[in-house]
Amino acid sequence: xxxxxxxxxxxxxxxxxxxGRGCLAGPVTAAAVILPAGFENELLNDSKxxxxxxxxxxxxxxxxxxxxxxxxxxxxxxxxxxxILNASILAMHKSIETLEFRPEFILVDGNRFKTYQDxxxxxxxxxxxxxxxxxxxxxxxxTYRDAFMCSIHEEYPMYNWKQNKGYPTKEHREAIKKxxxxxxxxxxxxxxxxxxxxxx
Numbered sequence: 001x002x003x004x005x006x007x008x009x010x011x012x013x014x015x016x017x018x019x020g021r022g023c024l025a026g027p028v029t030a031a032a033v034i035l036p037a038g039f040e041n042e043l044l045n046d047s048k049x050x051x052x053x054x055x056x057x058x059x060x061x062x063x064x065x066x067x068x069x070x071x072x073x074x075x076x077x078x079x080x081x082x083x084i085l086n087a088s089i090l091a092m093h094k095s096i097e098t099l100e101f102r103p104e105f106i107l108v109d110g111n112r113f114k115t116y117q118d119x120x121x122x123x124x125x126x127x128x129x130x131x132x133x134x135x136x137x138x139x140x141x142x143t144y145r146d147a148f149m150c151s152i153h154e155e156y157p158m159y160n161w162k163q164n165k166g167y168p169t170k171e172h173r174e175a176i177k178k179x180x181x182x183x184x185x186x187x188x189x190x191x192x193x194x195x196x197x198x199x200x
Contacts, residue, residue, distance in 0.1 A: 003132045005039055007107050007122055012067070014103035015133025016092045017110075019047070019141040021084055023166035024176070024191050025159065025184045026149050027073035028084060030091030031140035032099055032106075034067040035133050046128035047138040052146070059143045062136045068100040069136075071144045080188040089114050095137075109134045156182050 006013040018030040044062075047055055063069055072094035079087040093116050096103060106113075106121035109128045113121055124130060128138040146165055153162040159175045159182070166172070166184075176191050185191060 002042075003045065003130060003135055005035060005037075005132050007124075007131060008105045010104040011037070012101050012103045013105040013107060013133060014068070014096060014099060015107045015109075015127070015131055015135070015137045016095060017047075017108075017128055017134050017138040017141055018088045018091055019138065019145045020166065021088055022168070024168050024172060024186060024189050025076070025161065025166035025182070026152070027075045027145065028079060028087050028091055029071060029073050029141045029145035029148070030088065030095045031069065031071040031137040031144065032092065032095035032103075033062060033069045033133050033136040033140065034099065034101060034103060035136060036065065036067050039065060039132060041132070044132055044135050044139070046126070046135055047142040049129070050139070055139050055143050058136075058139050062139060066136065069140060070095045070098040070100075071140050072098070073145070073148060076184060076186045079186050083188070084186075085112060092116075107131055107134055109138065152184055156184070 012034050014032045014034045016032040018028055020028045072091045074087045074091040096116055106119055108121055108123045111123050111125050113123050127134040149161045149165045158179050164172045173192055
């Protein structure tokens with residue numbers, strides 16, 4: 001089924017989405033995108049449905065054709081202070097805040113959001129597979145977060161973040177068990193299955 005461009009007739013409707021909510025390490029990253037009227041791209045879909053190669057191909061297309069786009073990382077120290085849901089919403093708010101144009105309407109992937117300023121919004125479960133502006137935001141959030149994880153991989157190669165991007169793979173948990181945690185790990189998360197034995 002083809003994705004719809006947007007929900008409303010607003011000229012400046014932005015889609016927003018986040019990546020990295022379930023990770024043990026690294027930031028939660030959100031993006032906001034306003035697409036132009038008539039925007040079409042048959043490859044554009046929910047970032048989770050696309051290969052890394054395809055996401056990287058779509059990223060410059062989105063950035064070049066969008067009316068406005070922005071992204072924001074929220075790092076583990078803030079995630080640990082305010083919890084991952086609030087951090088995800090904060091990342092979305094900051095992405096929207098730094099858009100070149102103030103949106104008239106905000107379309108949000110998922111079912112949780114807090115009103116940003118006085119701009120009307122709508123949450124949509126699995127919205128990244130229904131609306132192009134959310135799908136575009138999901139791709140930017142994912143590609144910018146993945147690039148960050150690859151950059152810090154060089155600092156701590158033993159966790160193989162280049163491959164697992166901070167998600168709770170068996171390999172990642174084994175590395176935490178063996179080497180302990182880093183400044184990039186989320187201390188409020190259950191980092192090991194036997195969490196009580198982890199010396200935080």
